[in-house]
Amino acid sequence: MTPLNMKFSSFLAQTFYSSSKIANEIDFLDIKYSDGLLNAEKFKRIRLSATAYDCMPYKSLSDFLGVINNYFETAAKSHSAILIFPQLFGLYCATFPWKGKKIVNNLMSEEFTDIYLNDYIATMGKWNADIYVSCFSNFAKKYNMYVQPGSILFYENNKIYNRSYIFDNNGFIIGHQDKLFLNTYEKNMGLSQGEDINVIKTPLGNFAILNGNDCLGYEAAKIAKELGANVIISSCTEKDNITSHLHTEAVKWRCTEQNIYGIIPCYRKENDNQPISFIAPVDLTKNLDGILTSECENITKSYTLNYKKLESNFNSYTSDRNYPLYQKYFNEIYNK
Numbered sequence: 582m583t584p585l586n587m588k589f590s591s592f593l594a595q596t597f598y599s600s601s602k603i604a605n606e607i608d609f610l611d612i613k614y615s616d617g618l619l620n621a622e623k624f625k626r627i628r629l630s631a632t633a634y635d636c637m638p639y640k641s642l643s644d645f646l647g648v649i650n651n652y653f654e655t656a657a658k659s660h661s662a663i664l665i666f667p668q669l670f671g672l673y674c675a676t677f678p679w680k681g682k683k684i685v686n687n688l689m690s691e692e693f694t695d696i697y698l699n700d701y702i703a704t705m706g707k708w709n710a711d712i713y714v715s716c717f718s719n720f721a722k723k724y725n726m727y728v729q730p731g732s733i734l735f736y737e738n739n740k741i742y743n744r745s746y747i748f749d750n751n752g753f754i755i756g757h758q759d760k761l762f763l764n765t766y767e768k769n770m771g772l773s774q775g776e777d778i779n780v781i782k783t784p785l786g787n788f789a790i791l792n793g794n795d796c797l798g799y800e801a802a803k804i805a806k807e808l809g810a811n812v813i814i815s816s817c818t819e820k821d822n823i824t825s826h827l828h829t830e831a832v833k834w835r836c837t838e839q840n841i842y843g844i845i846p847c848y849r850k851e852n853d854n855q856p857i858s859f860i861a862p863v864d865l866t867k868n869l870d871g872i873l874t875s876e877c878e879n880i881t882k883s884y885t886l887n888y889k890k891l892e893s894n895f896n897s898y899t900s901d902r903n904y905p906l907y908q909k910y911f912n913e914i915y916n917k
Contacts, residue, residue: 600711600714600715602642603642603646603712603715603716603719604715604719606642606643606646607646607650607716607719607720607723610646610647610650610723612650612653612654612723612724613657613724614657614723614724614725615653615656615657615660615661615662615724615725615726616660617656617657617660617661617662617663617725617726618662618725618726618727618750618784620660620662621662621784621785622784626885627662627785627786627885627886627888628659628660628661628662628883628884628885628886629661629662629663629664629665629785629844629859629883629884629885629886630655630656630659630661630663630664630665630881630882630883631664631665631666631844631845631846631847631857631859631881631882631883632652632664632665632666632667632846632847632857632880632881633846633847633848633849633855633856633857633876633877633880633881633882634666634667634670634846634847634848634849634880635848635849635880639673645673645674645716646716649716649717649720650720651880652664652666652880652881653720653723653724653726653728655880655881656724656726656881656883657724657726659881659883660883661726661883662726662727662785663726663727663728663729663783663785664726664727664728664729664881665728665729665814665844665846666728666729666730666731666846667731667816667818667846667847667848668731668732668743668745668760668792668793668816668818669731669732669733669734669743669818670730670731670732671709671710671713671730671731671732671733671734672709672733672734674709674712674713674716674733707736709733709734710733710735713730713733714746714754716730717730717746717748717752718748718752718753718754719752721748721749721750721751721752722750722751722752724750725750726750727747727748727749727750727783727785728747728748729745729746729747729748729788729790729814730746730748731745731816731846732744732745732746732760732790732792734772735759740773741770741771741772741773742759742760742772742773742775743759743760743763743767743772743792744757744758744759744760745757745758745759745760745790745792745814747781747783747788747790749783755781755783756779756781756788757779757781758775758778758779758781758789758790758791759773759774759775759776759777760772760774760775760792760793760794760795761774761775761778761791761794761795761801762774762793762794762795762797762798762801763794764793764794778801778804778805778808780805780808780809780810782809786811786812786842786886786888787809787810787811787812788810788812788813788814789801789802789805789808789810789812789813789814790813790814790815791805791813791814791815791835792814792815792816792817793815793816793817793818793828795815796813796815796828796831796832796835797827797828797831799834799835799838802835802838802839802841803838803839805839805841806839806840806841810839810841811841811842811888811891812841812842812843812844812886813832813835813836813841813842813843813844813860814843814844814846815828815832815843815844815845816845816846816847816848817829817845817847818848822855825847825855828845829845829858829860832845832858832860833860833863833870833871833872836860836861836862836871837862837863837871840862840891840894841862841891842859842860842861842873842886842891843858843859843860843861844858844859844860845857845858845859845860855877856875856876856877857875857876857877857881857882858872858874858875858876859872859873859874859875859882859884859886860872860873861873861891862891862894864894865890865891865894
């Protein structure tokens with residue numbers, strides 16, 4: 582697709598898939614408020630939902646909105662206050678018009694040699710972001726629910742970031758996080774790494790979004806914890822089960838090291854059984870394996886987090902560390 586064709590496609594996309602059209606389409610859906618926020622305020626029970634997304638392109642805007650509505654509806658029936666999607670979910674906003682299906686499929690299958698990513702993002706990126714924001718802003722308001730709708734490739738200051746957002750129940754963006762540690766594929770795509778860790782503080786918890794490689798090392802989770810995070814959101818887009826298993830194990834370690842909860846939404850590909858998982862420090866799990874609950878069947882899994890139990894567990898991961906040993910070798914890091 583040449584830059585000229587992309588500009589024409591961008592013009593048509595913004596014409597036929599405008600924010601007002603998205604809002605009108607959502608208005609026609611049968612939507613009932615979730616009582617998750619009311620329960621959180623009244624009973625101090627914070628219930629969250631995460632999704633398992635079956636990778637597929639969409640035929641139309643209505644098709645896309647209908648699938649998203651199913652996720653929200655399931656979360657609302659579970660009395661959840663926030664719904665969480667896997668990273669790069671926002672790219673699927675671009676699958677139904679013109680060349681969008683080919684571009685997104687190529688990106689997700691790591692076959693991007695014939696795609697001018699910078700030109701595409703520069704011309705189509707704003708439209709993609711507009712659909713992404715309009716869609717989830719309206720759904721958040723309609724369901725009275727917070728939402729972390731995965732991420733999109735965001736074009737800013739001549740750079741492309743893998744950027745995740747959180748919307749509040751009024752449909753406003755209250756924070757974002759750019760991916761910090763890029764893998765070789767992402768570097769080859771021309772993505773830029775994030776420069777800051779942003780802990781997004783809400784009445785439902787303080788969220789750090791650390792996708793993929795951001796959770797493989799301890800540094801980002803340690804900084805997020807010191808900034809007040811008590812929940813990590815982390816997903817992996819790799820196709821093979823070995824890598825996704827490694828990612829889950831990394832999230833388990835980060836949760837145990839920092840005494841923090843973890844939530845793993847996921848993608849489902851052909852012959853893939855990757856589960857949605859809710860993670861905790863090992864001492865807070867029944868089998869001492871770091872897994873609170875894990876689900877391979879449903880498209881949406883919900884769980885209630887107990888922050889008081891997390892706080893009471895804090896000393897078991899701070900009082901028994903061998904700080905003299907750490908300081909001897911890593912004094913610049915372990916300086917407390």
